Amino acid sequence: MLVPIKWMKQYVEINTDDKTLADKLTLTGSHVDAVIDYEKKVTNVVTGKILEIEKHPNADKLIVTQIDINKDEPVQIITGAKNVNVGDVVPVCLEGAELPNGLKIKKSNFRGLPSYGMMCSYEELGFDDKVIPKEARDGIAILPPDTELGKDIKDVLELDGSALEVEVTFNRPDCLNIVGMARETAATLGTKFKFPEIEIKNEQGDIKEYLNGVEIEDEDLCSRFYAKVIKDIKIGPSPLWMQRTLMDAGMRPINNIVDVTNFVMLELGQPLHAYNLEALSGRKLIARRAKQDEKIVTIDQNERSLSDRMLVIADSEKPACIAGVMGGYYSEINDDTKIMVLESANFNPKSIRETSKKLGMRSEASARNEKPMGYVMVELANKRACQLIEMIGAGTVVGGYLEAGRSEYEAPVVTLRPHRVPWLLGVDIPVDDMLKYLNLLEIESTFDGEKIISKIPYFRTDIEQEADLIEEVGRLYVFENIESAPLLGSTRVGRKSDKRNLEDYIKTILCGIGLYEITTYSFISPKSYDNICVSSDSPLRNYVRILNPLGEDFSSMRTTLVPNMMEVISRNSNRGVDNAKLFEIGSIFIPKEQPVVNEPHEKIKLCIGMYGNYDFFDLKGIIEAVLSRLGIKVSLKPVTDNPSFHPGRTAAMYVNDDLLGIYGEMSMEAAGNYGIDHKVYAAEIDIEKLLEHKDTNWKYEPLPKYPAMVRDIAVIVKDEILAGEMIETIEAVNPHLIESVELFDVYKGEHVREGYKSTAFSVTYRNKERTLTEKEIESIHKKILEQLERKYEAKLRM
Incomplete structure (x- = not known):
């Protein structure tokens, strides 16, 4: 922003040269990029x-x-x-x-x-x-x-003087104007600051005779709306002093009315907009949301299509202005205008910023409206503009005003504990100096013996907490005066969390088995849930929607890793890779509510994908290898109601009643949706559940001294009986003497009737204290058969 020093001197006494002023302002937080000399060699x-x-x-x-x-x-x-x-x-x-x-x-x-x-x-x-x-x-x-x-x-033409080119940070919109910089200059130099005297000397008539009202329909987008009327408008060039002031500040003079609004915007920081009152239907102004796809022709004579997320200032029929961004063509001031409405308002900064970006329109007004500004200045700026219009003879101000929204300002109170200043600044500053610095900045402050109590002025929307006040004290004390010192604090050894260590351990295991790790985006297309055949009522469809996605394919945050795995498998398969064993450890995101207000739950999942010369048992073996290394023993249950997987070749893993994950063969429909014509096997496991149930406190025992004895048992049971449950039943007969049980054969066919299967197990017996006898083994073996018959109606296969 350009700050003509000659203009600033109207509000503050400057008792130093331009270069020194620039240096001092920079040291107190107002970064001056350059001093521009306006002296012309004429x-x-x-x-x-x-x-x-x-x-x-x-x-x-x-x-x-x-x-x-x-x-x-x-x-x-x-x-x-x-x-x-x-x-x-x-x-x-x-x-x-x-x-x-x-x-x-x-x-x-x-x-x-x-x-x-x-x-x-x-x-x-x-x-x-x-x-x-x-x-x-x-x-x-x-x-x-x-x-x-x-x-x-x-x-x-006053071909002399200079200007400061100042970089104003986003949190200091109060400095985006000459008065704000004059206020900073007064605090920096310790001189007096004078706010412009605002007085309208000759108001005539009553505004209600000309304007039927102003309204705010959406107070979340507009907090205050203020309007005055000026009649007997005489459009022409503004006085030379005003033109030259604007030119020095980097703006082109247009005509007396536009120049006044620009002058006040640069002077006080509050944008204004003037409407031709006779062009307004119903002679009223309404701050409302635009209707979806509503049209407006702006003053650059381009038609703009609006959305219902944008704010407009409308008459009783149509938009007259894109609020805070650009005025409408039909209501603009022209050479024939005789009576006008002068509007000033306080808008939602986020709304203005989004509207300006969406429409590709940025101006000096929008640059200010998209920053948080106090609503008190709305009235002051409007009256200042009316004062100038009256002063230069461009019109007659009509008495009264119309407004909507909040108007009374109650100064927020922020306290500062003096003993906290050395902690944050590293230097002791006397309380009297703190009070002096804060009051120089027009932050009314007093000390009650324990803390400084500060009333925050309307123009300092950036001060919200104690640290903000300490920053103000520090910058007027001048940060450069604070001596450098080494950082103090205890040194701690950093380490990874247990979860991260577990992830690394699992990666080591899987890479050792021969799997390749992949990494994919957390954003996926909503169509991905259809591709893996997720049911319409599945919790997986409760995803976080991205408001500003890069595209439809990246518009939702994933609730499962399976779609990404299928896309990688499809891409590799289509490019001639015949076999692949892949895995990914990544985050999924579960919203706490819809629509999303708070951050979603983030969970870490392990996804494994395989295709080619592999089958269900290869996948099962990989998972068992991981679980065994983590000391986790799971029970399996068949899954028949998950449309993403084959109903007869899918299992869920449980520890007691806690679901760890699912693995199996992907359904033909899901594979087909990715253009895959061969079998694909996948698993998705909850890493946090693995961390919860892992037990790696290994207990070592000496090698057995006595021999083991192995007996096989084959029984015929119904198809729906699970081998895993039968193994648990066998082990429970005598946990001390039954060392292991392995399933080694499942047979269906000749000599086994329809609906049944032959299941064969190898049972290993061992006593750690002595050699088992044949009689002891026969006794346990007999109990195993009795238990299997009782629980599963199993019949010994002859």
Whole structure:
């Protein structure tokens, strides 16, 4: 932001040179990037009034002018400019004049007639093209008609002074204006600050005779709306002092009304907007959400399509302005405007920022409205603009105002404990100095013996807590005055959490078995749940929706890792990779509520995927290898109601009644959705459950001294009887003597009737104290058969 020092001096006493001022402001937190010198090297250029204009007798494109420069005789100047008329007051370069571009003026001869100088433009006087009034961009600079003649142009246009180029941080919108920077300057230099005196001297009539009301329909997007009416509008150029002030601040003068609103925005930081009252249907203004796909033609004459997340200022029929961003074309001030409404409002910064970005429209007004600003300034800025309009004779202010929303300001109170200052700043500062610094910043502060009590002014929306006050004290004390010191604190050895260590251990196990690790995005397409055939009422469809996704394929946060695994398998399979064993350890996200308000639960899952020369038991073996290394023993239950998996080749793993995960063959439909025409096996396991149940406190025993004895047993049971349950039953017969039980055969076919199967187990017996006898084994074996018959109606296969 450009801060003309000459303008700032109207509100604060500056008793130092520009360079020192810039350095001091930087040291107290207002970063000054540069000091810009506005001094123009112009000599022997004066003001003159055109008395006569005649065509050049020997040149069609030239004219001969006689110009009064307040000397005995007028000066003859020949020019080709098209924008000059008799009576215009213009800058006149006399013989010997020198301009900023290095041009030196001398007497010239044009087709037989002498010219004793030239009239010049703003560009030739050294002004940047972007701040020159449009009507003067391609021609001679036209000065106000009451300009004194023969006066040095440097005095008339004030071609001197300097400006500070200041980088204002997002949290300090109070500094995005001249008054705010003057306030900072006063606190930095310890001088007095003076707020502009605002007084409207001649209000006429009653606003209710002209405007039927203002309303706020969506207070979450607009907290305050304030309006005044100005009649008898006379559109024209603003006074030269105002034009020059705006130009020094980097803005182009437009006309008196627009210039006033821009002047106040730069002066006080509050954007304003003027409407042609006679163009407003119903003569009222309403702050409301736009309707979805509602249209408005903005002042740049482009049609914009709006969404219902955007705020507009509308009349009783249609939008008149995109709130805080850009005005509407049909309601803008034009040369025929006679009565206008001046609006100032306090908008939701987030809404303005999103609207500006969505529409690709950014302006000085939107840059301010998208930052948190106090709603008190709404009224002050509006009245200041009315004061200036009255002062420059651009209109008559109508008495009264209309407003909606909050207006009374109750200053928040923040306390500061002085003993906390050394902890955060590393330096002792006397309480009296703290009070002095805070009060210099207009933060009204007192000390009650224990703490400093501060009332936060309306313009400091960034101060919310004790640390903010300490920062204010520190920056006026000047951080550079705080001596550097080593950091204090105890040194601790960092380590990974148990969960991270478990993840690393599982990765080591799986990589050792021959699996490859993959990493995928946490964002997936909502269609992914359809691809793996998730049922419509499944909890997996309760996902977090992304408000601003990169695209539809990244618009939801995953609740399962399986879709990502299937996509990787599909990609590899389609590129000629015949076999693959893959795994991923990653996060899933479960929302706590819908719509999402709080952060979702984040859980870590292990997903394994295989295809090619592998089967169900290969996957089962991998999982058992992991579980055995973690000391976890699970029971298996068949899964028949999960549409993502094959109903006859899928198992769920439990520790007691706690579900650890699921593994099995993917359903043909799910595989087909990914263009896979062969069997795919997958597993998804909860890492946090593994951590909860793992037991790696290994107990070591000496090798057995006595031999084991092995007996096989084959029984016929119904198809639905699970081998795992039968193994648990066998082990429970005599846990001390039955060392292990292994399933080694399942047979269905000849000699086994329909609906039944033959299941064969190998039972290993051992006594650690002595050698078992045949009789003892036969007794236990007999009990095993009895238990299997009793619980499962098992029959010994002969």
